[in-house]
Amino acid sequence: MAKRALITGVTGQDGSYLAEFLLDQGYEVFGMVRRSSTVNFERIAHIQDRMTLVAGDLIDEVSMFNILRDHRPSEVYNLAAQSFVQTSWSQPMLTGETTALGVTRVLDAIRTVDPEIRFYQASSSEMFGKVQEVPQREDTPFYPRSPYGVAKVYGHWITVNYRESYDLHASSGILFNHESPRRGLEFVTRKVTHGVARIKAGLDDKLALGNLDAQRDWGFAADYVRAMWMMLQQDQPDDYVVATGETHSVKELVDLAFSAVDLNWEKYVVIDERFLRPAEVDLLVGDPSKAEKVLGWHRDVDFATLVAMMVESDVALINSQLT
Helix, strand or coil: CCCEEEEECCCCHHHHHHHHHHHHCCCEEEEEECCCCCCCCHHHCCCHHHCEEEECCCCCHHHHHHHHHHHCCCEEEECCCCCCHHHHHHCHHHHHHHHHHHHHHHHHHHHHHCCCCEEEEEEEHHHCCCCCCCCECCCCCCCCCCHHHHHHHHHHHHHHHHHHHHCCEEEEEEECCEECCCCCCCCHHHHHHHHHHHHHCCCCCCEEECCCCCEECCEEHHHHHHHHHHHHCCCCCCEEEECCCCCEEHHHHHHHHHHCCCCCHHHCEEECHHHCCCCCCCCCCECCHHHHHHHCCCCCCCHHHHHHHHHHHHHHHHHHHHC
């Protein structure tokens, strides 16, 4: 029989790439979606007929019990969260309920229904926040600088706690920033590439951004979901940093994106204080050596290729909307 996997947050960027990957591996894939009048299936429309969508919510523990009992997955990938850092400042309670306590609800359902289920928790480089060392490793102390980062720290440590207390095969991937053409427009990478496409098409003449000096470790989302799967194929559960080991500034991102369409970014970019964080994180750059050595993971797409891919996709999107 084919392996069964449940993905929470399947309609998001990572969920869509992970669903694609698991389907190609021969899995039967179940994607959890919340009951909502505004559910967006755009990212999974091309594979929706190959998977099964099930209703559930990280805020409702009963729904998690029912999904596990009804569909009996052997692997659960918890990708659902309130995942936009900026929003976590205006909605800290919702962020805590979903991104933090939601992890406990999934873990407790697994413990109760079938403790043999292998569990993946989507941890985040935002947990490092005010970084205590550079680069950041699995044992680097956490110092989150946003409600989102705080919630992710809780989700990470409750995963460790359930692993050690109940002998669950529960692993966390501490993923650094990973982007793609499927990234939401609220994230700075996609905001930049989509803005560049609009400017190139003559629809806009300015792009408002925040801190151009902020630096991040950016990779390609499709590369990173392979690492998630690799973690659950190991004999023993563990935690892994997934990153490129390189850092790039927002200014470098902007320069590459505008250069891809032969424009000078300095003519179009303006700084808007509304997009500055109340507490900015420091230099986030991960050390992926453990994932490379233990899992055999590596990235295929470098930063310049990623930015070019996203610009090309957004130019095509804008052009399709204009024709």
